[in-house]
Amino acid sequence: MSARDSILARIRKVNASGGDEEGRRQAVSARLSGSPRGIMPKRGQLADTERRELFQAMAQTFGATIAEVGDYADVAGAVSTYLREHNLPASIRIGDDARLKNAGWDGERTLDVLHGASDGNDLVAVSHALAGIAETGTVALPSGADNPTTLNFLPDHHIVVVKAADIEGDLESIWDRLRGALGKGQMPRALNLVTGPSRSGDIEQKILLGAHGPRALHLIIVD
Amino acid sequence: MELTSDRFKEHAQKALLDAQLQRALGNVEKGFIGKRQMAADALPEFDAIRDNARDIKNHTLAHLDLYLEAYEKKVTEAGGIVHWAENAEQARAIVLDICRKAGTRTVNKGKSMITEEIGLNDYLAENGVTPVETDLGEYIIQLRGEHPSHIIAPAVHLNKEQVESDFRRVHTHLEAARDLSEPAALLSEARQVLRQKYFEAKVGITGANFLIAETGSSVIVTNEGNGDLTQTLADVHVVVASIEKMVPTLEDTAQILRLLARSATGQDMSCYTTYSTGPRRKGDPDGPKEYHVVLLDNGRSSMLGTEYQEMLRCIRCGACMNHCPVYQSVGGHAYGSVYPGPMGAVLTPSLNGIEKTGQLPNASTFCGRCEAVCPMRIPLPKMMRHWREREFERHLTPTTARYGLKFWAFFAKRPKLYRIAASFGIPALSVLGGTKHRFRSLPFAGGWTRHRDLPAPQGRTFQQQWQQREALKQNPSQERAA
Incomplete structure (x- = not known):
């Protein structure tokens, strides 16, 4: 008997001892299709303005910085401001996300905009989030050509653009969005939920920012 | 790693005398307990x-x-x-x-x-x-050629000076005069070295x-x-x-x-x-x-359907070991197993058998803090007790402990005899305890008294006190009179 069959047989011997196999199968398919939500914390269940405020407050609590702009055309300006304030070279990397491609780069003549996945030589990358999560100040970043996963981890500075209307209260709302876009039971190859810059507490349990991932996470919220 | 849980007591002795380790273990309480409480309360x-x-x-x-x-x-x-x-x-x-x-x-x-x-x-x-x-x-x-001493903080047993000396020993391609006195410098160096990998x-x-x-x-x-x-x-x-x-x-x-x-x-x-x-x-x-x-x-x-099934709910957060007074005192390596602390004391016998691991479920005071903080509500003390029972049934418990338990059980099963023995024994122990009311050593319990004194019982027996309490409940006026 294969390892698979003997493992499953041992489990089944215990689990099926009640005799109601049909009931067990129904319970499993009901849970997989129904995806019950469980206990929803009140924290994130807010009206639009308060939800956005909570998102910002939580993200800052976990070490992110925030800029707000009125329109996608202003994103490039906000990126340039960030680079200047941190004495960074005028070079960034972005993916194919259409919203980012039309983010006003023409107005920033000195800014070098590179495209595609990172090879580890970029100091700054800009991604567009699928959504924000107010409850924990988290941004959700699916993989793909629009926003390559390497941009989330290799550069020292990660700038994430998130649309105010995409700020959800909780993680469960992200699942609804993904099911709406991809279908039930489907996921992008990778989904990164990012909360603040990378950190480690492995030396004497002192929390230090900038472990192996980005040293800084900057969020630009577009109205 | 080689399983050395049968030498837990020996490891624990060494750990208690290791000043470097004791200093590092101080970070467990500072680093975890208050933060968990605040996050849970919020x-x-x-x-x-x-x-x-x-x-x-x-x-x-x-x-x-x-x-x-x-x-x-x-x-x-x-x-x-x-x-x-x-x-x-x-x-x-x-x-x-x-x-x-x-x-x-x-x-x-x-x-x-x-x-x-x-x-x-x-x-x-x-x-x-x-x-x-x-x-x-x-x-x-x-x-360092070591194994993790904690499931989420593998190097919690080390101080930054030890990490510095390891980095200097291994990263010989870097400037010898560099400053590595701060954790931030160590982190930055590790980031740089690992990035290429x-x-x-x-x-x-x-x-x-x-x-x-x-x-x-x-x-x-x-x-x-x-x-x-x-x-x-x-x-x-x-x-x-x-x-x-x-x-x-x-x-x-x-x-x-x-x-x-x-x-x-x-x-x-x-x-x-x-x-x-x-x-x-x-x-x-x-x-x-x-x-x-x-x-x-x-x-x-094989744990499904047994009294250890609930252990399979564990999500490896480490809260049980962070809050365990035994773990805090001896650290993770003393357990001599991959998984230390209370979750390890239950899981290790399940994975490796109780024969070589019996000391682990015994390394607990049953204070209950592990169960109180376990996010998955795993009854860890109850399962450690089950392992002690298995150990006893299979005659793996040390002889002194077995006879001690049998001796106690003889009296416990005969309430009248127990009461009489206690009514003589307790005052006798109280006198033997001397003016400090404690025993510095006891026959057959040297292992216990080596690191601490046993307080001598004082006053009346539990049953005498209980009887009086019940009597007072029936007739509260007696209390005022007393």
């Missing part, structure tokens, strides 16, 4: 979610065979490959085979306790594949915090970002996970995630929670080209 629904998380896992375990099948189907649909392994030996061989097919000389590793459990690093090294630990704590202990290894190995039946996804929860670099930059991503990591749906992970980081590090959410589903897809500019899952049993299926 979420009013925390305890209700604990109940729900317990129910989610109980439901999953009762249907584990069906969820595993559903999960395997989804992984395959997404282009991934599921390998089933009965035990450590099979799992190691599967991973080595994947490495050989990929033609890699090195593998990068994200932090994973399951690969510790199967002894993967030594096995790969013996077979010509060099494993590189990329989590800062794991990297440090790999340099991510591009060199063709295979990246991670564990999993969850496997999701609904979508065929595996989830890792980290703070450093090394696990993500490991799996994103390698050609081949290998997930090694045990079967009880299964949850039914994405919503179920959302529930348990609200407990995991809070219980572990006192964060609302860890920095990086990553859901991985299959290999690189058409049009993807990055990500691994192959995605493998090694599904490991290694004793779990």
